[in-house]
Every structure is written in structure tokens, then in C-alpha cells.
Amino acid sequence: MVTIRHWAVRHARGLERFYRGFAQLLARLDPLWRRLGYSRLEAPVARVEHAVKGLLFDCRMCGHCVLSDTGMSCPMNCPKQLRNGPCGGVRANGHCEVEPDMKCVWVEAWEGSQRMRHGDRIHAVQLPVDHGQQGSSSWLRVARELSHDADPSPVQR
Amino acid sequence: MKFEDEPVPGYSLPILPGHVSPGRLERVLRAGKFAVTTEIDPPDSADPAEVLKRAAIFDGYVDAINATDGSGAHCHMSSVGVCSLLTRVGYATILQMSCRDRNRIAMQGEILGAAAMGACNVLCLTGDGVQAGDHPQAKPVFDLDSMSLLEIARAMRDECRFQSGRRIDLPPRVFLGAAENPFVPPIDWRPHRLAKKVAAGAQFIQTQYCFDIERMRDFMLKVNDLGLLEGPDRVFILVGLGPLASARSARWIRDNVPGVHIPDAVITRLEGSSDQKREGKNLCMDLLHQVRDIPGVSGAHLMAYRQEHSVAEIIETTGVLEGRVPWYPGRDNPAERNPESMEAEAVQGHSVTDAT
Numbered sequence: 001m002v003t004i005r006h007w008a009v010r011h012a013r014g015l016e017r018f019y020r021g022f023a024q025l026l027a028r029l030d031p032l033w034r035r036l037g038y039s040r041l042e043a044p045v046a047r048v049e050h051a052v053k054g055l056l057f058d059c060r061m062c063g064h065c066v067l068s069d070t071g072m073s074c075p076m077n078c079p080k081q082l083r084n085g086p087c088g089g090v091r092a093n094g095h096c097e098v099e100p101d102m103k104c105v106w107v108e109a110w111e112g113s114q115r116m117r118h119g120d121r122i123h124a125v126q127l128p129v130d131h132g133q134q135g136s137s138s139w140l141r142v143a144r145e146l147s148h149d150a151d152p153s154p155v156q157r
Numbered sequence: 158m159k160f161e162d163e164p165v166p167g168y169s170l171p172i173l174p175g176h177v178s179p180g181r182l183e184r185v186l187r188a189g190k191f192a193v194t195t196e197i198d199p200p201d202s203a204d205p206a207e208v209l210k211r212a213a214i215f216d217g218y219v220d221a222i223n224a225t226d227g228s229g230a231h232c233h234m235s236s237v238g239v240c241s242l243l244t245r246v247g248y249a250t251i252l253q254m255s256c257r258d259r260n261r262i263a264m265q266g267e268i269l270g271a272a273a274m275g276a277c278n279v280l281c282l283t284g285d286g287v288q289a290g291d292h293p294q295a296k297p298v299f300d301l302d303s304m305s306l307l308e309i310a311r312a313m314r315d316e317c318r319f320q321s322g323r324r325i326d327l328p329p330r331v332f333l334g335a336a337e338n339p340f341v342p343p344i345d346w347r348p349h350r351l352a353k354k355v356a357a358g359a360q361f362i363q364t365q366y367c368f369d370i371e372r373m374r375d376f377m378l379k380v381n382d383l384g385l386l387e388g389p390d391r392v393f394i395l396v397g398l399g400p401l402a403s404a405r406s407a408r409w410i411r412d413n414v415p416g417v418h419i420p421d422a423v424i425t426r427l428e429g430s431s432d433q434k435r436e437g438k439n440l441c442m443d444l445l446h447q448v449r450d451i452p453g454v455s456g457a458h459l460m461a462y463r464q465e466h467s468v469a470e471i472i473e474t475t476g477v478l479e480g481r482v483p484w485y486p487g488r489d490n491p492a493e494r495n496p497e498s499m500e501a502e503a504v505q506g507h508s509v510t511d512a513t
Contacts, residue, residue, distance in 0.1 A: 082299070082302040085353065087303075088338030090341045091341070098286040104342070107343050110343040110345075125304055125305075127305060128320070
């Protein structure tokens with residue numbers, strides 16, 4: 001929903017803080033996730049993640065969440081799915097070239113990043129999406145990566 | 158005046174120290190000359206002669222020719238096809254690659270193929286959306302964006318590997334370029350976005366059409382402040398320019414071509430003229446003069462769609478090449494002439510008359 005999406009960008013700073021805490025919590029619970037089994041958790045967590053992030057950000061479950069680097073504006077909502085900033089076709093009113101009624105996802109990302117403490121992360125070059133991760137949970141990936149899990153096998157890539 | 162080390166068609170020049178490509182564009186830019194590039198209108202045809210004919214229009218006026226890649230999401234001869242035909246007779250080409258139509262497997266293969274065919278420059282583009290073209294029903298691919306394409310191309314060249322990590326035996330020696338549009342929102346992000354492109358591997362930039370010199374100046378100041386115009390990894394900026402055919406066409410472009418910013422003052426100036434086409438060219442020449450004087454600008458990229466013949470006049474009149482005549486097939490050796498050039502035709506016509 002576009003209205004909620006806009007709300008998320010307006011509250012990028014608060015969400016950023018929440019997200020950092022949440023990521024740390026996920027990482028701390030790594031032993032629990034391991035005991036339950038990352039692969040067993042994948043489907044239910046992905047469903048919850050889709051519901052929450054779908055509502056807040058119109059999340060497309062790319063499996064490679066970069067929201068905290070992009071001003072809490074999900075780049076997968078860009079019709080060209082650009083991951084590194086706006087194309088050259090942004091309209092003078094800041095709207096999208098492809099969908100004239102929609103504000104450019106990256107104009108929003110820039111505004112959101114200005115509100116964030118670590119907004120300069122928008123300047124980092126993002127790697128291309130690994131399409132094999134489509135539909136997988138970014139939360140579990142973050143939990144695994146932050147806790148330096150040595151065994152990356154549970155999720156099929 | 159000639160530029161040193163001109164090519165023998167079909168053979169690569171040696172790569173100079175500090176250069177990444179054997180191409181002439183990189184040489185001209187690194188030597189600090191004001192470079193001029195243009196773009197060829199690719200034919201809706203499989204006729205090779207048509208490509209050579211369209212390139213010959215620019216003989217002696219440009220340092221490299223962009224082969225567009227389905228520009229405006231319209232179908233034309235492919236950029237690899239155009240580049241291959243042009244490099245065969247020695248033209249310096251810039252291969253445009255848009256992320257709209259191919260995935261990373263196709264694009265990496267194409268970079269190798271184009272480099273093997275003698276293309277020394279690759280311009281990495283996002284590409285217009287399919288809605289802008291003649292096949293709006295097509296599937297937009299956008300597997301990569303221009304930034305990740307740059308990074309992948311750079312790794313292919315400098316680290317001899319595909320994105321998968323698999324090794325490349327002989328890397329593509331290409332000078333990497335990207336586009337930037339300093340004239341559309343978010344304006345204050347645009348210089349930083351350029352910095353990001355440079356970090357991803359861009360070595361030259363061709364901008365969108367510039368009709369707003371103040372915005373261009375501001376942009377260049379900020380680009381300079383970010384330190385992007387210094388050092389071995391510096392970027393060369395070529396400003397996009399082109400003649401407008403009339404006030405009406407300017408309005409149409411403004412409303413229908415994504416990303417082109419034309420201030421009202423420009424349209425008023427055209428409207429006030431009795432010969433709007435002439436005035437469009439004059440405006441382009443005025444802008445070219447002004448652009449040349451902006452500190453840090455390395456050249457101009459002339460996009461004269463359907464007015465390709467005016468490129469020669471614009472370059473000639475403004476004298477931006479300062480007497481330099483960029484190499485073209487036949488400049489030094491008539492035997493190497495582009496068979497479709499006017500000169501070649503004139504000579505042929507002459508010999509036929511002689512024989513009869």
C-alpha cells in the first residue's frame with residue numbers, strides 16, 4: 001500500500017533504529033534458530049516476513065533486503081528494479097518514468113536516507129540480486145550472517 | 158593537426174601506460190584534448206552499407222561513434238552488429254549496452270564478442286522502460302542495473318573473471334562509460350550518484366541532453382568538489398548536446414522523451430525565430446561554446462537524431478576541435494576509405510566518367 005510505504009519513508013529514522021535492534025535480536029537468537037533448524041524455519045518465517053514487510057514496504061521478497069541502505073524505500077518497487085539509485089528518466093515532479101502516477105522509489109529513498117543516522121549507506125554500490133534467493137527470508141539470512149554462522153547450507157540458494 | 162598513433166583498420170593500437178584500452182577515445186581524453194562523440198542512427202535493416210553510409214556523415218568530426226542499443230525501447234539493428242561493421246573499417250565505436258533487454262549471461266558474452274570485434278568502449282546504461290517504445294508488450298529484463306553492469310564489466314577486464322568467478326582467458330580491453338542526467342530529480346543526489354558510478358568502474362560519462370547551462374555548471378562544481386576529476390581513476394565528462402528542430406518538437410521531446418529537461422526560455426527563444434531550425438542549431442552551438450568553457454568538462458556528445466548532417470556544421474563552426482581532424486577511414490590513405498562515404502562515391506563517379 002502506497003500510503004503506508006510513504007509513512008515508512010517518513011519515519012525512516014525510527015525504523016532504522018528499530019531494524020538495528022531487531023537484527024541484533026535475531027542474531028542473538030541464533031542458537032535457538034539452529035536448534036529449531038534454519039531450513040525448517042525458512043517457510044514460516046518467510047511467510048511472516050512477507051506479511052509484515054509487504055504491509056510496510058510493499059516488499060517483494062527478493063531475499064536480499066537492503067531497506068536500511070535505501071532510506072526504507074524498497075528498490076524492488078522500481079519498475080526497472082534498480083538497486084543503485086534512480087535512472088535518468090525521473091520526471092520533473094519527481095515521479096516515475098514508467099508509472100507517471102507513482103513517486104520515484106529512489107526520490108523517496110533519497111529523502112528517507114537524509115533522515116537516517118547511517119543514511120550515507122545509500123552511496124554504497126549494491127551487488128546485483130541473486131535471483132535464486134527470491135522468496136527466501138532476509139531475516140534468517142541476517143541472523144545467520146551476523147552470528148557468523150559457519151554452515152551456510154540450510155537455505156537452498 | 159593529426160592526433161598521434163592513428164590506426165590501421167582491423168588492428169588494435171598498443172595500450173599506452175596508464176590506459177585500459179587500445180582505443181582512440183581514451184587516448185584523446187587522457188591527452189587532455191576536447192573530445193567529440195556522436196551517435197549513429199542504427200538502421201531498421203540488415204544492410205551493412207546503410208551503417209557505413211550513416212557513419213560517413215561524421216568523417217573528420219568525431220572521436221568515436223555511439224552505437225545505440227534499442228534506444229527509446231525501439232527495435233533497430235543491434236549495437237554489437239553496428240560496432241562490428243564500423244570497426245572493420247577502423248571507426249572508433251562506443252558500444253551501448255542497456256540492461257532492459259538481456260540478462261547477465263547475455264551481456265557478459267556480448268562484452269567479450271564486441272571487444273573481440275574491436276569495440277574499445279562500452280557505455281553501460283539502464284535503458285528506457287519498454288513502455289516508451291514500439292514493443293510495450295515486451296518483458297523488461299533489468300537483471301542488472303547500470304551500476305552492477307559497470308562493476309561486472311570492470312571485473313571482467315581487470316580481474317579476468319565472469320560474475321560467477323569463472324576465469325576469462327583474454328579479458329576485454331574496454332574503456333568503461335556510463336550515462337548521467339544532472340537535470341532531473343533528485344538533483345542534489347546526482348553528483349553523488351556519479352561518484353557511485355565511478356566507484357563501480359565508470360571512466361567516462363556521457364550526459365543526457367543539456368539545455369540548462371546553469372544546472373550543468375552547478376553539477377560540475379560538485380563533481381569537482383567530490384574529487385572525481387583528479388587522479389588515475391578520474392572520470393571524463395562529455396556533455397550531451399543536440400540541435401532542436403523547432404519549438405514544437407522541443408515541446409514534444411519534453412513531454413514524451415524520458416529524462417529530457419528543456420527550460421521554457423529555450424522554447425521561447427525558438428518560438429521567437431523566423432527560422433526555428435536554424436535557431437535550434439545556433440542554440441546548440443551557443444551551448445557547445447559555453448559547455449567547453451565549464452572547468453572539468455572533457456568533451457561533448459552530440460545527439461542529432463534525424464539531423465545528423467548538422468554535426469559537421471556545428472563542430473566546424475564552433476571550432477571546438479581546434480584544428481584537430483579525428484581519424485576516419487581514408488583520411489591519410491585514400492585506399493582505406495569507407496566505401497559508402499561521399500568522397501569514395503565522388504572518386505568512383507569520377508573514374509567511371511574517365512573511362513567512358
